[in-house]
Amino acid sequence: MSSPEGEASSVDVAYCVPGGQVFQSVYMQIHGYIALLICLLGSAANSVNIAVLSRKEMASSTNSILTGLAVADLLVMLDYIPFALHLYTNIGSQQNNNSYGWAVFIYFHSIFSQTFHTISIWLTITLAVWRFIAIKFPQKNRTLCNKRNTSIAIGLAYAVCPILCLPFFFVMNIQEVYRNKNVNETLNDTQIVNASTKKGPAYAVMMTKNEDLLTAIFWIYSVFIKLIPCVVLSILSVLLILKMKSSDRRRQKLLKKSVITTNEGDKTRFNDDSGGKRGAGRTDRTTRMLVALLGLFLATELPQALFGLLTAIAPHLFQICYYAFGEVMDLMALVGSAVNFVLYCSMSKQFRSTFTRLARKVLPLPRPTGEQLVPLKS
Template sequence: MESTSQSLSIMASVGGSGNTSSSTTREPFFEIDHGLNMYAHWYWNVHGYLSLVICTFGIITNVLNIYILTRPTMRTPINCVLTAIAMADVVTMSSYIPFSIHFYLLCGLETTPERYSYLWTTFLAIHGNLTTTSHAISIWLAVFMAIMRYVYLQTKKCPDIRTTCVIVSLIPFAVGAVMMPNYMMTTVIELPVQSRNRTANSTGVIYTLPVPVLGSEDPSILALVAFWLYSIMCKLVPCVLISLFIGLLLKKLHESAVIQKRLYKASNKTKKKNRHKSTTMMLLVIIVMYILTELPQVVVILMSANYKYFFLNVYMLLADTLDMAALVNNAINFVLYCSMSQQFRDHLYQVFAVFACKPAVPQPARKFSNNATYDTVNNHSHLEQLVPATTSEHV
């Protein structure tokens, strides 16, 4: 998202990608790697179509996620966080579709007035800020979810739905405050361009965005503040926290497995432990996907900050690939829910049954050890059963 926007901005400013100077200087990454350059150009021709498919699938499935996770029987604190993540992902992918259609499918790589018109450059500025913000919100929601699950495993307590909704609502405001320097430095710049094929509609003027701090020889103070604030608060810190809580959750799972093996036999308590273990495993998979997506971006940002030519000659060539990894992460949660949550699958079947005008098969009431039955999840059970999988006996 933000990586591709930065790349297009620099390409418009310099009329190409990367450093092609013939200087004899031999600093690290001074020259563009031929293989990486060939890969970047090959993937550019694929990225537009692939991103369009991924975004379309992701929007549809995330809307389904929102609908199912907000059903009365699915309203739990964790599901509140998962719903907010789905909303952020819908915003990201909805903005990416027109971006992909114009800059990848309708226009080539050439720096032309048609590609970088005032209207589309303004859209590029809005798209860059919007997707950067929504993606950062999604990351911090994942951090909050990891913390919630670890606290629950440690104390058997978690915030109620109202408290969770308040915290979830505050996260976008906090991210917006961090992103404020980026918003302040966003402007559309007019540049003259020499058009090879001059037509009546080609004015010889293109519009671009300010060159990002890593691609600038003399960045302003505001640009430096924006870059480091975003890199630290929206990339580095969330990755560190997610990694930390992944380790803590895995440690807790191991301890629980040892205790369960030592103290419990086949009983209702064992089933309950298994449900909580399956719940934690599902959340771990979701959180690990964030690490797999964000860690490479953290690495290339740090490399770009330490090596002068890395951003222009390496990062820009990998921008589309990094964006695709983020888009896949935005779209994959539906697949994870379907594969790891029996109750989610039950509700999904009911949704399809309604649209197919077929009566949904009623779910049998489940029994607890005290012979009580239930058909819906009450507010008290929400304190223990935090995700769709945990409200049924099958995960």
């Protein structure tokens, strides 16, 4: 996009200066410590998710997708720990911020985190589609959402998403930069030159100056990686909620009919149609948990999608606006990846029971009489 420099400057000032820069300078003082805390807790929580969901008694298509999702989220947070530790806190060493090795890590981090976060996004979509099939077409669920198809869907997410993120390889490059004694440079978080560096070489990850390529990357990021998944998940969430309400009304009608009828055949048909009170309740809890998971995803991803779309429409806002709020966007993504454990524990009795049994094997806790666990149906 080729806007005159003066025009771009006036737009930047109108939208992001000086408020955005002031906010960034204040927030960056605490971002590293908040992000580290979330990453450490989230890494532990996702490790527990993997351990619990991969248990034999938890085997189901839904739990297989949730396990793949936990692996992707775990890798995103493990990658962010050294990044936050070194760049945003006083805990990590600041002496190598300008080294070639640190520039390579920044380059790797930018691509690695985006790739696995994209995997997480598309696994969430897969989860929503699987759940919709389960409650909309229950008679076809065992065929369409069987173990084989689920494994293929997870494998495709892990294989295709790196290809989808391949353009990010070309939008950044490592360059050698110099700092003169009398020059006071201000660069973004991937272009930091240590203030203590004397005249001599330093290395930084720089964005391409090709505006057409940059615009194309922003459209890929905002539309294909963020906005389309948000739209799809919004539609699926609404359909799941409507279907769940419809099923509730249908069960209530059948229940009333079963109360007033004396025909044993009608009672049998009611039990067959509703799947029984226990089965229906378990299905509803699973669906509600997944709707809550989708809602959490939309709350953390939709603002990033809209911000990315704004940047795609006006690429000159990237250097000023995006970097002013980039750390907040990172934090929202980390929160979304970290809180799934709390969601599972609060909404799934089966998850709590399996987690308790697993914890008793590791920790010296009292062992009450064991419970019979029923695998979560997909």
